[in-house]
Amino acid sequence: MRRLLDGLWGAFGGLTVILSVAFLLLPIAIAVMMSFDARTFLGAFPPQAFSWHWYQRFIDEPLYMHGLRNSLLLASLSTLLSVGLGVAAAIGLHKARFRGRQLLVSIFLAPLVVPAVVIGFGLLVTLSALGVVSGMGKLLIAHGVITLPYVIRSVTATLAGLGPSLEEAAMSLGASPWTVIRTVVLPLCRPGIVVGAVLAFTVSFDDVSVGIFLADPESTTLPLALVSMMRSNFDLTIAAASTAMIAVSCIALVLVEWLIGVDRLFGTGTTKR
């Protein structure tokens, strides 16, 4: 009896995992399959014949292509911006001990807690009061704000694991503080910088909630174009776009695995048994 109960309990756990993975993967598989549907309208699942025509329509739609170009530009620029500011700030925080340091850290990380809509709305009112009119300019500032905490957090986490001995060794050999940062600290926090940059790029590339307040027709991004399409006409060019974005995410994942390794991020199983 007890053995039976234990077996059922184990099976229940295993089944939950399998069903959850199915729930996570099947909808995405359905979207990918539907994107190759030959019908010219959004028909019922499954697709009847194979065709690339939704991809052709996706590429032919200027709203998407314009949005894609804007999104790539914006994500690259805001990643550069937040990596520049964030790495400097994280190293500064690592080196300095002063009153109000914790408050400053909280302010830097605030966009992780403050709802994106609040940031978007706040920036809308503030930036128009400051006279920033360019849609791209507003979006760049906003995406800088929402990506900065990811960079600061991942670089700070790497720095925290370093310990002072290497820097002290360099200092004792006569290196100036700037040289220590350039030749010791920066190379050592490279994994943190890479993770932060990948996260920053993804966050910017995926943003809807902040951008929807700030973009004008000229600076519309791909996610914003997709949202407006989803609300107006529910056709399958969105599935084609989704499949393309899935490919991009796979590349990001392979990149992370190649540069740092999934195992190093999450360890290899339980540490204590």
Added chain:
Amino acid sequence: MELAVSSRPCAPPRRGGRPLLPVALLLPASVAALLFICGPLLVLAWQSLLEHVPGQVGAAADSPLSYRNYLLFTSPSYLNFLWGTLRISACAALAAVLLSGLIAYRITRIRSGWARKALIGLMLGLTFLSVLVRVYAISLTFGVGGPAGAFLRSLGVALGSREYIECVVILGFLHFLLPIVTLILIGTFQGISGSYYEAARSLGVASWRAHLDTTVRLALPGLYSAFIVAFSLAASSFVIPLVLGQGKVLFLANLAYVRFGEMADYPGGAAVSIVLLAVSLAIVGLLGKLLGNRLGRSA
């Protein structure tokens, strides 16, 4: 101490006893944060106290300060939005933590290296995947033409009903939260030794009971904080209710956007935003403290 002495010759010039370099490194980000993180929040709070003239864009010129915009939340419909936001996100967060707990536990106990790596890779890959894409996939699957939608309709479920749409929104949240919460909880379960469980088992306790008394109890702080993260992520969400709610399920974030986008009522939208901010800070701060105290007592 020797180190301090030897590093003195090359120490940077000091002003007020403080090295200049860290300050210089911190300055650009600090200025940006003050201008574009603190500034907008203050501006928004100020805006929420102004008056809006219907038909005009933004606040009325030289409008007096009043708390009138916040009176919106005394109306039953706005209270309903607030309650709906909290109820749906709490349900989604609870389900996400329960399921992710099981998944994360299994991941840390898997013996085969490639299976663990595949599961972690899947979760990590999903967090990299656009929320918009995942939400769209859910709406394709559970919508009218989708396989799950068609199946449920054949069972007599009304796909247009508010209850069904609410369930689809919760499914959307689950898809969004499961990978994140699982990755958070892997850390929790990795730190829990399996020997307590083994000990309980060797004393003849049933497997489920042993898990409940050892693994789950030790994981409680981690599960609580994962719940708070999931709850606050869901409560402040904008895209998921926007796409899956079909206008029938609106969250506070959507309400703020409606007041801005459709009514050009900036002060009203600002007031909704400030309430949303208060709600998420309350979830992170208040609830965190409350649960922390509870946990401290029970430990």
